[in-house]
Amino acid sequence: MSETVAVTGAAGFIGRWVVAELLDRGHTVYGLDDFSNGSERNIEEFRDDDAFQVYEGDVRSKEDVDRLFEHDVDVCLHLAAEIDVQESLEDPESHFDSNVVGTQHVLEACRRNDTRLGLIGTCMVYDMVDSEEGIDEDHPTKPASPYAGSKLAAEDLAEGYYHGYDLPVTILRPFNTYGPYQKTGMAGGVVSIFTDRDIRGEPLKIFGDGTQTRDLLYVTDCARFIVDATFSDETVGEVLNAGTGTDVSINELAELIATGDTEITHVEHHHPQSEVQKLLCDPTKAGEILDWEPEVTLEEGIARLRTWLQDSEESGS
Incomplete structure (x- = not known):
């Protein structure tokens, strides 16, 4: 209806x-x-x-x-x-x-x-x-x-x-949450920032030791x-x-996104007091009530985001 x-x-x-x-x-x-x-x-x-x-x-x-x-x-x-x-x-x-x-x-x-x-x-x-x-x-x-x-x-x-x-x-x-139309500057999400930097051939900068998970x-x-x-x-x-019920470390995420000669570096965290070490969702309730579950894997999501960012760059939007 x-x-x-x-x-x-x-x-x-x-x-x-x-x-x-x-x-x-x-x-x-x-x-x-x-x-x-x-x-x-x-x-x-x-x-x-x-x-x-x-x-x-x-x-x-x-x-x-x-x-x-x-x-x-x-x-x-x-x-x-x-x-x-x-x-x-x-x-x-x-x-x-x-x-x-x-x-x-x-x-x-x-x-x-x-x-x-x-x-x-x-x-x-x-x-x-x-x-x-x-x-x-x-x-x-x-x-x-x-x-x-x-x-x-x-x-x-x-x-x-x-x-x-x-x-x-x-x-x-x-x-x-990540994907197309997310900002790629400091106010953006880590997946969008890393993917954008990789496309531009810039280093992927990890705050802290990179063991924090999302x-x-x-x-x-x-x-x-x-x-x-x-x-x-x-x-x-x-x-x-x-959520997906699976977390990934920022180090693992950077390795997943980095292509070719893209450098991965670790830098001092500018706001270490606000860093969350582990973020892992238990989405069981949504699955039971709504029969909802995520359909897009992290690898597929990154690929879709990369394609969208590249297309946006080519079209100048």
């Missing part, structure tokens, strides 16, 4: 893939983005689609959020957020405003319009000290930055609306998870992780 869906952060890296997934499934999509982190390029291919419309606006503005909900929205996917750990340490207020106040505006709009909500959180809310095993949804939380704290506060607010107003809310915590989820698998989980009646009131 075709639904009318609002997507905040629609022009962001994951947001544009969620929009693509929704349009592929025949839904009508209204997006909101302030284009501070997202970009016009990310949603360019949807511009001529009659089922998609995007507004430039900010979730920190109640008026901008309310305008999005004038379309009799059935489902909202809330991805808009400030997402930089280091920036949150330097400017905690901006993360609070976007991630907590912005989420409050979205929750109020959902409550008034009886709209189902998928709140996209982060694995960074978990206590990373004791994560030798895969992290499941019952793992203790311990936000280690204002970014993580603001995201956890947003989740708590959403849970309050679920229990207090019976608002259908699902909280989603994807692990490290659970790397390809972005189309992430988008499919977000849509499946939000639309499922079985997930209402639940928290769900998304």
Whole structure:
């Protein structure tokens, strides 16, 4: 059944893939983005689609959020957020405003319009000290930055609306997501940064000793998870992780990506206190409830990303 869906952060890296997934499934999509982190390029291919419309606006503005909900929205996917750990340490207020106040505006709009909500959180809310095993949804939380704290506060607010107003809310915590349209500068993910540097023949710089591990989820698998989980009646009131259940060390990742004469170097970590040594997801719950599992292997995902980056470079986009 075709639904009318609002997507905040629609022009962001994951947001544009969620929009693509929704349009592929025949839904009508209204997006909101302030284009501070997202970009016009990310949603360019949807511009001529009659089922998609995007507004430039900010979730920190109640008026901008309310305008999005004038379309009799059935489902909202809330991805808009400030997402930089280091920036949150330097400017905690901006993360609070976007991630907590912005989420409050979205929750109020959902409550008034009886709209189902998928709140996209982060694995960074978990206590990373004791994560030798895969992290499941019952793992203790311990936000280690204002970014993580603001995201956890947003989740708590959403849970309050679920229990207090019976608002259908699902909280989603994807692990490290990578793929086309992710930034390749310092604000990007390690897979995108390494692949871009390899294409350019630049050294792959590993912070620290490279033994730290990540659970790397390809972005189309992430988008499919977000849509499946939000639309499922079985997930209402639940928290769900998304990851592959396999982690890879940064050293191994660099070896996997490096081609030809590309040099791999180790450099001193500029923020060692914020480094997470091991990130491994336990995605069992999503598999049991949604029958969801990742389809794209790390090798295949890197190959797709490499092709996309090369094509983008050739076209000058």
